[in-house]
Amino acid sequence: MTATPTPLERQEQEIPRFPMPRAAQCPFDPPPALREQQRQAPLTRVRLWDGSTPWLVTRYAEQRALLADPRVSADISRPGYPASAPSSGKNSVGFILMDDPEHARLRRMVTAPFAVRRVETLRPAVQKIVDDQIDTMLAGPRPADLVQRFALPVPSLVICELLGVPYDDHAFFQANSGTIVNREVSEPERTAALAALTRYLDDLLGDKLAHPTDDLLSGLAARVTRGELSRPEAAGMGVLLLIAGHETTANMIALGTLALLRHPDQLARLREARDPRVITGAVEELLRYLHITHNGRRRTALEDIEIAGHRIRAGEGLILANDIANRDPRAFPDDPDRLDIDRDARHHVAFGFGVHQCLGQPLARLELQIVYGTLYRRVPTLRLATDPDAIAFKHDASVYGVHALPVTW
Numbered sequence: 321m322t323a324t325p326t327p328l329e330r331q332e333q334e335i336p337r338f339p340m341p342r343a344a345q346c347p348f349d350p351p352p353a354l355r356e357q358q359r360q361a362p363l364t365r366v367r368l369w370d371g372s373t374p375w376l377v378t379r380y381a382e383q384r385a386l387l388a389d390p391r392v393s394a395d396i397s398r399p400g401y402p403a404s405a406p407s408s409g410k411n412s413v414g415f416i417l418m419d420d421p422e423h424a425r426l427r428r429m430v431t432a433p434f435a436v437r438r439v440e441t442l443r444p445a446v447q448k449i450v451d452d453q454i455d456t457m458l459a460g461p462r463p464a465d466l467v468q469r470f471a472l473p474v475p476s477l478v479i480c481e482l483l484g485v486p487y488d489d490h491a492f493f494q495a496n497s498g499t500i501v502n503r504e505v506s507e508p509e510r511t512a513a514l515a516a517l518t519r520y521l522d523d524l525l526g527d528k529l530a531h532p533t534d535d536l537l538s539g540l541a542a543r544v545t546r547g548e549l550s551r552p553e554a555a556g557m558g559v560l561l562l563i564a565g566h567e568t569t570a571n572m573i574a575l576g577t578l579a580l581l582r583h584p585d586q587l588a589r590l591r592e593a594r595d596p597r598v599i600t601g602a603v604e605e606l607l608r609y610l611h612i613t614h615n616g617r618r619r620t621a622l623e624d625i626e627i628a629g630h631r632i633r634a635g636e637g638l639i640l641a642n643d644i645a646n647r648d649p650r651a652f653p654d655d656p657d658r659l660d661i662d663r664d665a666r667h668h669v670a671f672g673f674g675v676h677q678c679l680g681q682p683l684a685r686l687e688l689q690i691v692y693g694t695l696y697r698r699v700p701t702l703r704l705a706t707d708p709d710a711i712a713f714k715h716d717a718s719v720y721g722v723h724a725l726p727v728t729w
Contacts, residue, residue, distance in 0.1 A: 335373055338366035338639060339503075339614065347713050348579055348610060349657060350644045354378065358644050362628040366639065374402040374637030375630075376616070380651035380669065382628050383640045388674040391623045392638065395419050398620045402637030404718065406507045414553075414560040416676060427679060429543055430557060433482060433536050439682040442478075443690070449477045450690050454698050458729075463705030466725040470695070471573035472566070475687055479565030482683075483558065484535025485524065493517060497563045503615070504716045514559070521558035525551060536561065561680070568612060569684050571714070571721030573691050576606045578711065578725055580696070581704055583659050590661055591696040599693040602661035603685055606692070608652070608668035609659050611643040615718040617672060642669045701729045 340351035357364045358378035366376040377383050386392050395401070396417040415426040432438060457469045464470075472494065480487040499505055499513035521537075528541035540554040549557075580587040590602050616639035625632040632638065646668050647656040654663065671678035678684070696702060705726040712723045 335365050335367045338368060338376060338616075342713075342715065347711075348575075348582075348659075350614075350641070350647060354641060354644045355647070358648065361630075363630045363632075368402055369405065370403070372402060372637065374400075374639055375632055377638060377640045378644045378648075379628075380645040380648040383642065383645045383669060384673050385627060386619065386625075386638060386640060387617070387669075387672060387676070389625065390420075391621060391625055393419050393620045393622050394423070394618075394676055395620070396618075398635075400620045400635040400637050402618050402620075402639055404615050404618065405503060405510075414556045416560065420675060423675070426549075426553065426557065429540070429549065430536065430561065430679065433539075434679050434682055436682045439686050442482075442683070443686060445481070446478055446687055446690050447694070450474055450694050451698075453477075454695060458699070463726045463728040466577060466727045467570070467574045467722065468724070471577070471725070472570045474573065474691060475566040475569035478683070478687060479562060482536055482565070483561060484528065484533055484537040485562060489520070493520065493562060494566070497567050498717075500563060501567060501718045502716055503718055517559045517562070518555050521562065522551065522555040525554055525558065564678075564680055565683070567719050569687050571612050571719050572606070572610065572684070572688060574725050575610050575612060575721045576688070576692065577695070577702075577727075578704075578722060579606065579610060579659060580692075581702070582708065586659055586661050587696060590692060591700060593693075596689075596693070598661065599689050600685075601664070602692055603688045604665040604668060605659065605661045605663050606688070607670040608646045608663075608665040610720075611646045611668070611670045612720045613670075613718065614641075614643050614720045616641040617676075642672070645669050699729050702727055703729065 336353055336357070340353040342351050343349065357366075357376055362379040362382040363375050363377055365373045367373050377386060394417055396403070415423045418426070453470050453473050457464055460469065473490075476490050476494065477487055479485070480490070485493070496513040496517045500510055500517075502510075524537055525541050525544070528535075528538040529545065532538040532541060537558055540549060540557060543549040544551050544554050580590065590599065593599060593602075619638040619640065621632045621634055621636050621638065623634050645651070649656050651667065652663070652665070654660070671681040705728040711725065714721045714723060
């Protein structure tokens with residue numbers, strides 16, 4: 321005879337697992353269960369792979385408040401940190417998983433190259449990269465995989481130029497980056513990929529120490545020489561910037577293109593636009609609508625925090641699911657599940673909020689503005705070359721996108 325579960329046991333059994341699966345027929349939308357959690361309350365409990373039950377924060381206002389709260393830690397080594405997979409608990413990706421003042425010290429060393437005014441000076445060079453890649457794609461065979469022929473090369477070329485990394489090595493660093501962001505690989509595989517990239521960046525730093533040039537890695541090498549950075553710290557920062565500089569933007573280019581092809585009215589509006597404000601607005605709306613980082617931002621409470629009628633205890637984990645926050649009707653009241661490039665979506669949280677918000681967002685915005693403002697105008701007949709149902713999405717990765725996007729024109 322089976323024993324009747326106690327109220328506490330029933331409560332434990334009812335805690336949903338995270339991450340949650342998407343609906344196959346709605347690949348651009350957050351998981352239905354995530355939407356249900358948002359409907360229920362701004363904070364709910366979820367169960368992770370290791371049995372832990374951190375708080376899931378689904379609503380926009382509460383996410384912004386917690387991301388700006390100094391009592392909330394990004395340090396992966398703290399007890400209670402809600403890790404997304406088995407790990408050593410050591411920080412292997414630099415300052416984004418540190419707290420101030422060390423976070424601020426390291427971040428300041430690479431802030432200048434990503435300042436809005438400095439990034440804007442790159443516009444002609446990025447425009448040339450985009451045009452050259454379109455020329456190459458148009459001169460090649462059809463159908464073409466937009467991921468390999470355009471979406472991946474563009475940000476890789478840009479970040480290689482900025483960092484001082486040889487683009488000839490793109491197959492190596494793209495493969496290892498893909499392993500690192502794959503949620504389904506083993507911890508030894510992820511560790512090996514990270515170690516390979518770290519050795520590679522360390523070797524490049526050695527070259528820059530001996531023969532500096534005008535690039536970001538040479539700037540980091542100079543700080544190593546002055547004793548402001550250790551060489552391992554500089555190599556780690558190089559790995560972080562290299563991965564973040566191409567992986568996220570490449571997925572946004574491909575996934576954004578697919579979303580526009582599936583919304584032809586929005587694509588036509590963007591293709592025919594001559595006002596740069598329309599293109600700028602389209603970038604913000606696509607960032608809001610797609611929000612490609614779907615692991616949730618992970619944090620730990622340093623002190624007890626009262627928020628939205630809930631008490632978060634010191635040492636408890638937090639997962640801030642920004643994809644569903646960007647669909648919160650309280651923040652985006654005009655049908656947040658609809659793609660509308662004329663929407664004012666500038667207040668989205670695709671780049672986070674507070675002191676840990678994305679350092680490279682000015683560069684990402686610039687690249688996406690140029691891509692979305694150029695590709696569909698130069699290739700007005702661009703269309704899918706496969707059944708939409710045959711497209712494989714990156715459900716296995718912490719950076720969401722498509723594995724391939726066959727297109728023709």
